[in-house]
Amino acid sequence: MVIIGGLVMTQQNATYVTRDFASMSNFPVYDTNTGVWSSRSATGTVSTGPRLLHNAVLGTDDTSIIVCCGLGQKSTDIFNDVLVLDTRTWSWTLPTVAGTFPPPRDDATAVMVNGQMIVLFGEDAEGVVLNDTVILDTRTTPFRWTTTFEPAKNDPLAVVGGVGGIVGIVCGVLVIAAVAIFLLIRKPWVKRHKPNPEISPAPAVANHDPVWFPTP
Incomplete structure (x- = not known):
């Protein structure tokens, strides 16, 4: 995380800042992997000097920070320029930018989408709130200001999660097929009866009438 520009507040005493x-x-850098703060010095000249309320986004190369707009040291210093900080060499450059520059502004909102830095709203030098949206296309050389956004081309596999989604679906289908085959063969819902052993007839018992003997 790189903190660029802004204001530095110093507590001089209990009542004065x-x-x-x-x-x-010169700016502080926070390494989110190690949790350590450090200080970096950048080369190159930023012609407009210090600023605050500017916008900064990470470039598509994951190493460049693109800065634009902002408020300078005078209340009338409102910018619409573009600066690039290369974090590999820690150097500033002022890239060539084509297209129609938007009105200068500060306190805007910006986000990078598909290589396009979308800058929304902000205030002008008179403090009037702007309601426009401008786009800096960083996919072109040179960069270009435009008002048209180009979404990424549709990936036919995106709706299923890409290649990983396809693999998951195939595995799921195979598992379902295996379970279905098992059920069709074993048919666990059918109650199977064991054959009863042959019952042998009970032996016949002779029925004899009682024999009476005379008493002597």
Whole structure:
């Protein structure tokens, strides 16, 4: 995480705090992997000087930070320029940008989508809230300001989660097929009866009348 520009507040005493613009050549960096703060110094010249209320997004190369717009040290210094910080070399460049530049603004919102930096709203030098949306297309060389957004081409596999989704579906189908075959062969719902052993007839018992003998 790189903190670029803004204000640095210093507590001078219990009741007094000074506010100074942060340098655009020195900034704190937080490593989210190690949890360690460090300080970095950048080379190159940022012609417009310090700023705040600007926008910064990560470039599609995952190493460049694209900064635009913002408020300078004077209330009338409102920018619509574009700066690029290369975090591999920690150097600033001012890229060539084509197209019609949008009105200068500060306090806008920006997000990078499909290589296009979408800048929304903000305020102008008079404090008037802007209601437009402008787009910096970083996919082209040079970059280009435009008002048309191009979504990513539809991936036919995206609806099922890409290749991983296809693999999961195939595995699921195979499991279901195996279970169905097992059920068809074994038919566990059919109650099977064991054959009864042959019952042998009970032996006949002779029925004899009692014999009476005379008493002597």
